[in-house]
Structure formats: structure tokens, C-alpha cells
Amino acid sequence: MTGDSEDKSGVMQYAKQIDTTGHIQKDVDLIKTEIGKTTLYISTARPRHRKSRLVERYNVEKYDLSTSYTCPDFALELIPSTTPDYIDQGENYVQRIVRSLSYFKQCALVGPSGTGKTHIVYLVAELAGLPMWEINCGLQTSTYDLFGRYIGLGKENWVDGQIVSWCRHGGILYLDEANMMKQDIAARLNPVLDTRGHIVLTEKDSEIIPRHPRGYVIISMNPYSSEFAGTKPLNAAFRRRMTVWINFDYLSMGDKISQEEVELVIDKTGIPADISLKVVKVGAELRRQYKSGDLPYGPSVGDLINWSRLISDGMQPKTAAEEAIVALTSDDPEVQDTVRRVMTMYFETRR
Numbered sequence: 395m396t397g398d399s400e401d402k403s404g405v406m407q408y409a410k411q412i413d414t415t416g417h418i419q420k421d422v423d424l425i426k427t428e429i430g431k432t433t434l435y436i437s438t439a440r441p442r443h444r445k446s447r448l449v450e451r452y453n454v455e456k457y458d459l460s461t462s463y464t465c466p467d468f469a470l471e472l473i474p475s476t477t478p479d480y481i482d483q484g485e486n487y488v489q490r491i492v493r494s495l496s497y498f499k500q501c502a503l504v505g506p507s508g509t510g511k512t513h514i515v516y517l518v519a520e521l522a523g524l525p526m527w528e529i530n531c532g533l534q535t536s537t538y539d540l541f542g543r544y545i546g547l548g549k550e551n552w553v554d555g556q557i558v559s560w561c562r563h564g565g566i567l568y569l570d571e572a573n574m575m576k577q578d579i580a581a582r583l584n585p586v587l588d589t590r591g592h593i594v595l596t597e598k599d600s601e602i603i604p605r606h607p608r609g610y611v612i613i614s615m616n617p618y619s620s621e622f623a624g625t626k627p628l629n630a631a632f633r634r635r636m637t638v639w640i641n642f643d644y645l646s647m648g649d650k651i652s653q654e655e656v657e658l659v660i661d662k663t664g665i666p667a668d669i670s671l672k673v674v675k676v677g678a679e680l681r682r683q684y685k686s687g688d689l690p691y692g693p694s695v696g697d698l699i700n701w702s703r704l705i706s707d708g709m710q711p712k713t714a715a716e717e718a719i720v721a722l723t724s725d726d727p728e729v730q731d732t733v734r735r736v737m738t739m740y741f742e743t744r745r
């Protein structure tokens with residue numbers, strides 16, 4: 395409804411989408427009604443509101459990723475909603491990704507585990523109102539799941555896989571751990587990474603599916619691979635086709651402690667500021683050791699938030715860390731002791 399004053403600017407935006415004859419365009423959730431001499435526009439479109447707030451907040455008004463895009467009904471549930479804010483320190487990551495997609499239709503994100511690459515792709519999909527087709531290339535997803543298959547006899551029994559659905563219907567294809575992609579799948583994807591590319595469905599009478607004009611690609615990968623022996627250099631054809639590369643890093647690392655991260659932890663969990671600072675310092679040190687190859691994993695801000703939730707529930711920080719951080723880092727008792735030593739630098743030994 396258009397009741398409170400905060401909503402009015404939103405109503406004006408929707409109102410602009412009504413054409414000159416006064417007809418509401420097809421995909422605008424607006425009802426025009428007249429009471430006496432007053433014309434009222436009634437909108438029930440809460441999600442659009444949030445969308446336009448995100449567009450403003452991340453300063454991406456000038457880029458257009460989805461005008462005249464209509465998402466097919468079956469994919470509506472793939473449009474993310476309520477993605478948490480993405481915090482950065484002036485790097486404008488969201489804007490840089492949106493800009494790259496708007497000019498080049500694709501981009502690459504590089505950064506260690508837990509720096510928010512997946513999170514930010516969801517946020518970009520949400521603010522653009524696009525479905526997310528997410529594929530983790532490190533998992534052995536079958537070509538059937540990716541490209542499609544027959545589920546019975548007869549042409550009508552073909553079901554598109556994720557990549558084919560993206561190509562046909564548009565949205566963001568997110569290839570996580572792209573450098574772990576199997577060669578045969580990469581080879582089939584190459585032709586569609588050209589903006590005017592296509593997929594040839596050899597399984598289905600060689601049907602040619604042109605890339606949807608609103609079909610974007612984001613690939614991501616992790617350059618620090620002490621944990622994953624399988625990490626390989628990125629396929630050369632992929633590398634050539636990505637114009638923009640964006641590097642991600644932890645908010646806090648080693649001696650560099652980000653006040654934004656300390657505040658985010660307080661905000662999400664309500665723990666006292668001095669404890670939050672220590673939690674982030676522990677995280678920063680573990681990340682430093684991860685990046686230098688001494689630990690198999692460095693905790694993300696999400697992991698620090700989980701740890702802090704247990705603390706805010708009344709657990710001692712070190713006891714809580716056993717559950718939320720130590721075991722997460724590794725199963726190896728020696729590695730776990732290294733993590734415990736870092737805890738002891740900031741929290742007393744009592745458990």
C-alpha cells in the first residue's frame with residue numbers, strides 16, 4: 395500500500411512505469427484507482443522496494459542489468475531475497491561487479507575462502523532482480539544436471555540442466571571454484587562465454603541455444619589452496635574471456651583490524667565491544683596463518699559471528715571456539731593445537 399510517507403518515493407518510481415495512456419506495463423505490480431478527483435496508485439510490491447533501496451545503497455543506479463527482463467515463473471524462487479548487507483572498506487565491490495556485468499556481461503572474483511564472494515553474487519542478483527544459477531565446479535556435478543537429460547521417451551520429456559536453463563532464460567550463472575571445473579565441461583562452456591555465444595545440445599538433436607541477452611556470468615576462485623590439492627590454474631579459454639578481475643580479501647588480516655568487522659560482529663550477536671575486538675583479532679591471525687600456508691583454513695566473518703553467538707549465549711570464548719572455530723579449521727589434532735595457541739594469545743586459558 396502507499397500509506398506512509400517513506401513509501402511515497404517508491405510509488406513515484408513505479409508510477410513512472412505506467413505508460414502515457416495510463417496503462418500499467420505488464421510486469422509492474424501497480425493498481426491504479428480513482429476516488430473522486432484523486433488518483434491512487436496502489437502497490438503491493440514490497441520486494442521491489444527493497445530492491446530499489448539496495449540499488450541506492452550500493453550506488454548502482456546508473457547501471458541497468460534487468461530492464462524488460464521477465465523471469466519465468468519456475469525460476470522466480472531463484473531470485474535471492476533478504477541477502478545481508480555486504481560490508482567493505484571503500485572498495486565498492488558491489489558497484490564494480492555490477493559495472494562489469496553491465497559492460498561486459500561477465501567478471502571474475504578472486505579471493506581466499508570466506509571473503510564473501512558467494513554472498514556478494516547473491517546480493518547483486520537480488521538488487522538486479524535476476525535468478526541465480528549457482529554451480530560449484532569443485533563438486534562432481536554430472537553433465538546431466540548441468541546440461542539436461544531425457545526423463546522418459548519422447549522429445550517432450552527433455553529437462554534442461556542448470557547451465558542450459560540459464561542460457562535460455564537469463565540471470566546470473568555463478569561458477570564457484572571455476573578453476574576446479576572438469577575439462578569436458580569447460581570445453582562445452584567456452585562457446586557460450588562469448589557474449590553472443592550459444593550452447594549446442596548434442597544430447598538433444600544438436601539444438602542451438604543462443605545466450606539470453608540478460609544472461610550474465612560470474613566466476614570465482616580461491617588462490618590459496620593449501621587445503622585443496624586439486625586446485626589448478628584457470629582454464630586458458632575462461633581466463634581470456636573475463637575482462638574484469640576483482641580481488642577480494644578479508645576485512646581484517648594479521649595486524650590490520652577492521653572496525654567495520656568488529657562492529658558487524660557486535661551488531662549480529664550483541665557481544666561486548668572488547669570481546670568482539672578479541673574475536674576479530676583471533677580471526678585476523680588465523681587468516682594470516684592460512685594465507686601463509688600454515689593453516690588449512692582461515693575463518694570468515696560468518697564463522698566469527700557463529701563463534702560470537704555462542705559467546706553471547708553465555709559460553710566462555712575458548713569453550714565456544716572449540717565448537718565453532720577449532721574443529722572447523724581442521725580434524726588434525728596438531729593443527730587444532732596451533733589454533734588453540736592463537737586463542738590463548740587473546741583469551742585466558744580457563745575453559
Ligand SMILES: Nc1ncnc2c1ncn2[C@@H]1O[C@H](COP(=O)(O)OP(=O)(O)OP(=O)(O)O)[C@@H](O)[C@H]1O
Pocket residue numbers: 478479480481482505506507508509510511512513514570615616645694695696697
Ligand atoms: N564483507 C562481508 N560483509 C558481510 N558478510 C561477509 C563479508 N565477507 C564475508 N561475509 C560472510 O562470511 C561468510 C562466508 O562468505 P562466503 O561464503 O560468501 O565466502 P566465499 O568467498 O564465497 O568463500 P569460498 O571461497 O569458501 O566459497 C558468509 O556468512 C558471508 O555472509
Ligand SMILES: [Mg+2]
Pocket residue numbers: 511512513570
Ligand atoms: Mg563461495
